[in-house]
Amino acid sequence: MEAQxxxxxxxxxxxLQNDLLLRAARGEDVERPPVWLMRQAGRxxxxxxxxxxxxxxxxxxxESPVHASEVTIQPVDILGVDAAIIFSDIxxxxxxxxxxxxxxxxxxxxxxxxxxxxxxxxxxxxxVDPEVHLSYVLxxxxxxxxxxxGRVPLIGFCGAPWTIFCYMVEGKGSKDWALPRRLLWxxxxxxxxxxxxxxxxxxxxxQAQVKAGADLVQIxxxxxxxxxxxxxxxxxxxxxxxxxxxxxxxxxxTVFAKGGAHxxxxxxxxxxxxxxxxWQTDPRKARQLVGEEKTLQGxxxxxxxxxxxEVIRKKTQEMLSNFGTRRHIANLGHxxxxxxNPEHVKVFxxxxxxxx
Amino acid sequence: MEAQxxxxxxxxxxxLQNDLLLRAARGEDVERPPVWLMRQAGRxxxxxxxxxxxxxxxxxxxESPVHASEVTIQPVDILGVDAAIIFSDIxxxxxxxxxxxxxxxxxxxxxxxxxxxxxxxxxxxxxVDPEVHLSYVLxxxxxxxxxxxGRVPLIGFCGAPWTIFCYMVEGKGSKDWALPRRLLWxxxxxxxxxxxxxxxxxxxxxQAQVKAGADLVQIxxxxxxxxxxxxxxxxxxxxxxxxxxxxxxxxxxTVFAKGGAHxxxxxxxxxxxxxxxxWQTDPRKARQLVGEEKTLQGxxxxxxxxxxxEVIRKKTQEMLSNFGTRRHIANLGHxxxxxxNPEHVKVFxxxxxxxx
Numbered sequence: 001m002e003a004q005x006x007x008x009x010x011x012x013x014x015x016l017q018n019d020l021l022l023r024a025a026r027g028e029d030v031e032r033p034p035v036w037l038m039r040q041a042g043r044x045x046x047x048x049x050x051x052x053x054x055x056x057x058x059x060x061x062x063e064s065p066v067h068a069s070e071v072t073i074q075p076v077d078i079l080g081v082d083a084a085i086i087f088s089d090i091x092x093x094x095x096x097x098x099x100x101x102x103x104x105x106x107x108x109x110x111x112x113x114x115x116x117x118x119x120x121x122x123x124x125x126x127x128v129d130p131e132v133h134l135s136y137v138l139x140x141x142x143x144x145x146x147x148x149x150g151r152v153p154l155i156g157f158c159g160a161p162w163t164i165f166c167y168m169v170e171g172k173g174s175k176d177w178a179l180p181r182r183l184l185w186x187x188x189x190x191x192x193x194x195x196x197x198x199x200x201x202x203x204x205x206x207q208a209q210v211k212a213g214a215d216l217v218q219i220x221x222x223x224x225x226x227x228x229x230x231x232x233x234x235x236x237x238x239x240x241x242x243x244x245x246x247x248x249x250x251x252x253x254t255v256f257a258k259g260g261a262h263x264x265x266x267x268x269x270x271x272x273x274x275x276x277x278x279w280q281t282d283p284r285k286a287r288q289l290v291g292e293e294k295t296l297q298g299x300x301x302x303x304x305x306x307x308x309x310e311v312i313r314k315k316t317q318e319m320l321s322n323f324g325t326r327r328h329i330a331n332l333g334h335x336x337x338x339x340x341n342p343e344h345v346k347v348f349x350x351x352x353x354x355x356x
Numbered sequence: 357m358e359a360q361x362x363x364x365x366x367x368x369x370x371x372l373q374n375d376l377l378l379r380a381a382r383g384e385d386v387e388r389p390p391v392w393l394m395r396q397a398g399r400x401x402x403x404x405x406x407x408x409x410x411x412x413x414x415x416x417x418x419e420s421p422v423h424a425s426e427v428t429i430q431p432v433d434i435l436g437v438d439a440a441i442i443f444s445d446i447x448x449x450x451x452x453x454x455x456x457x458x459x460x461x462x463x464x465x466x467x468x469x470x471x472x473x474x475x476x477x478x479x480x481x482x483x484v485d486p487e488v489h490l491s492y493v494l495x496x497x498x499x500x501x502x503x504x505x506g507r508v509p510l511i512g513f514c515g516a517p518w519t520i521f522c523y524m525v526e527g528k529g530s531k532d533w534a535l536p537r538r539l540l541w542x543x544x545x546x547x548x549x550x551x552x553x554x555x556x557x558x559x560x561x562x563q564a565q566v567k568a569g570a571d572l573v574q575i576x577x578x579x580x581x582x583x584x585x586x587x588x589x590x591x592x593x594x595x596x597x598x599x600x601x602x603x604x605x606x607x608x609x610t611v612f613a614k615g616g617a618h619x620x621x622x623x624x625x626x627x628x629x630x631x632x633x634x635w636q637t638d639p640r641k642a643r644q645l646v647g648e649e650k651t652l653q654g655x656x657x658x659x660x661x662x663x664x665x666e667v668i669r670k671k672t673q674e675m676l677s678n679f680g681t682r683r684h685i686a687n688l689g690h691x692x693x694x695x696x697n698p699e700h701v702k703v704f705x706x707x708x709x710x711x712x
Binding site for chain 2: 007031173175176178181184185186225226227228229231259260261279280281282289302303304306311334337
């Protein structure tokens with residue numbers, strides 16, 4: 001009922017009062033770098049945990065537009081970040097394709113069913129319709145845009161085809177993803193087919209997110225780091241390019257390939273606006289490899305937020321100086337760790353915001 | 357009784373019939389690159405599984421010199437590799453220091469007790485004496501040297517201080533090792549103290565391995581990849597340097613920092629002979645970063661051994677050509693995966709050996 005009313009209610013789009021993120025992504029002049037944090041909407045905030053405690057489980061929260069929207073906006077209110085990112089999970093795509101996921105507390109994601117053969121692919125839904133199969137995310141985006149009322153941009157996201165492929169094949173987390181990598185060599189036809197299906201669903205999903213109000217989209221390739229240059233070029237780059245080509249005429253696009261320092265030379269050729277860097281990647285070297293035509297996002301070591309405020313300030317300033325003032329979106333090099341003190345997160349955010 | 361007789365029996369050292377590994381490590385001329393595989397002594401071989409089935413568990417095998425020696429030599433007989441590596445585990449060092457490990461089938465290592473504060477460190481054994489606390493490894497080395505009778509060199513090994521620190525703090529495997537990284541920032545005095553203890557025990561252990569007969573030693577930094585340049589330089593490099601300085605006058609030393617492509621510029625300064633490369637690292641770029649004074653080891657993507665023999669041959673030849681003929685020890689970019697067909701491993705080994 002609520003979902004239906006949201007669907008019928010065309011979201012109002014207040015003009016953005018803070019569009020630093022979008023200007024930095026497009027390479028326009030900015031007074032200072034914008035700053036947000038991966039996983040900012042989540043366990044670090046007591047206010048999040050209070051909402052979470054009212055829900056049955058993590059998925060109930062993801063699937064409740066009102067509550068997902070509430071926790072999406074919390075870090076804007078509490079931490080003062082320059083962007084919101086919709087509270088959701090990359091695993092909603094496999095679920096929309098017909099493989100439901102579970103999130104087991106302290107263990108991680110689990111898929112009761114997986115796909116490992118061409119035969120298995122017949123069980124998957126083709127033609128994922130985001131307005132039908134992922135309406136809860138789109139409703140959450142519409143709700144969030146209304147409630148943000150233009151204060152900061154809203155980031156939409158999805159997983160990269162490789163990362164989603166890993167979960168759909170393995171069915172759970174893995175250190176080295178040997179099984180999905182095995183299938184690239186042993187069953188390339190299966191791999192290409194599944195990767196294509198994921199890519200098509202993801203493009204439709206991101207386009208629907210933009211239509212619902214996302215001002216920028218980020219593609220998370222969390223497991224890029226286990227692939228060699230050659231495999232990435234053959235299996236992943238054409239699909240990422242397709243995604244960037246489909247989205248970048250609409251909104252700025254960010255690609256974050258974790259562990260992917262070795263992939264930067266090829267990622268630089270994507271038609272995206274921004275490349276995310278993990279904390280192991282040197283910003284100066286990344287700039288040399290990538291050239292001047294992309295914005296770089298990152299990359300403070302998330303573990304530095306365990307240090308004292310003085311150390312956090314010093315390391316954040318060092319990071320800012322390594323990136324330089326042009327085409328930089330300040331962030332951590334990976335998601336914020338859940339047991340970090342929110343006051344320490346504020347020190348990071350404020351250090352960037354005072355750097356003008 | 358058996359252990360005692362081994363200790364009293366000074367091992368005979370037959371001259372090496374195949375010393376390709378040692379010559380390649382020292383940068384001397386070789387007819388072709390030597391080849392061995394990380395984790396070659398282990399689950400890939402049915403012959404290993406037969407020995408393993410007779411034992412109570414993995415640790416019983418590690419702690420039985422006769423059987424550890426038997427499985428150490430199996431890959432020399434069956435796969436025809438140019439080196440043996442003693443069958444053991446990097447976690448014997450925490451155990452010798454007073455933190456016993458368990459290996460849980462299909463889960464991985466577990467430590468019933470961990471150390472996380474300066475107070476906890478008082479529970480650890482200082483002055484680890486390898487001949488007392490790790491005699492089973494030294495006995496296995498002596499036995500293996502006798503039985504190999506000079507056919508190929510025997511490699512000894514240990515974990516790097518950071519990797520051992522990770523396990524002693526976390527108590528089990530982890531994706532990002534956030535807790536041990538947190539302690540580097542929050543409790544640097546604890547971290548430095550524990551890292552020093554690990555370093556001292558590891559030096560004594562490697563020296564004892566050499567005395568027992570190891571012809572080359574490798575230091576495995578399996579979790580180097582989660583550390584930024586700066587933390588690695590501050591916490592790890594002085595300790596690795598101490599280890600290399602202590603060992604490299606005795607035997608060639610290899611340092612393998614997995615995920616450590618970003619660390620190569622500093623690793624190049626170590627007084628070791630060889631640096632191992634994972635499969636994500638481009639051999640040509642690594643050579644540029646490291647210079648001409650080191651041997652490089654690696655780095656075929658272990659998942660390529662799932663491909664057809666034709667593809668394995670082609671990719672192995674490509675790898676050989678990327679490394680060039682000088683100062684290269686052929687290997688995979690990480691341990692061989694346990695479910696790989698041994699015939700495919702032979703294709704890899706033979707392709708290198710026919711490359712002369």
